[in-house]
Amino acid sequence: MKSSESVPNIESKVYLIRGEKVLLGHDLAMLYEIPTNRLNQQVKRNVNRFPSDFMFVLSDQEFRILKSQFVTSSSNWGGSRTPPMAFTEQGVAMLSSVLNSDRAIEVNIAVMRTFVKLRKVLILDKAFEERIVQLEQKYDGQFKLVFDAIRELVSTHSIPRKRIIGLSQEDA
Secondary structure (H helix, E strand, O other), X not given: XXXXXXXXXXXXXXXXXXXXXEEEHHHHHHHHOOOHHHHHHHHHHOHHHOOOOOEEEOOHHHHHHHHHHHOOOXXXXXXXXXXXXXXXXXXXXXXXXXXXXXXXXXXXHHHHHHHHHHHHHHHHHXXXXXXXXXXXXXXXXXXXXXXHHHHHHHHHHOOOOOOEXXXXXXXX
């Protein structure tokens, strides 16, 4: 089996959609080194394995926002014509049962490690923020400028969030 170094950076392909961290079908197909239509076909053949908390299809509005945010190609020139599937961590794990290849196993291991890493970073971020609030309360605002500077540094150096769609489930 190949090492996980042969799997491209997965973190940059994680989106936040409907409050869920997801990977889109076309990005997963690229990682698995299969055509997107093959991935879609396997999911449709095994639809009972993918409940809505494992996989969902983007709404037309989410799809338009995605296309506008990332300047994806026009559907007239070979771009995606239909909203993509979005897979949660559990959905990606389920894909390994319908895509049975060494590459699928390798990619799924890398994806699971990425989700674990993101969770750890978010937990550390939250704990750090809580500690700053406690210190700020303890010192009664004497060091407000220092705390504001720390918050600014944390917000600009945390997890790369360039692939986020800001729609809640109510907006979809």
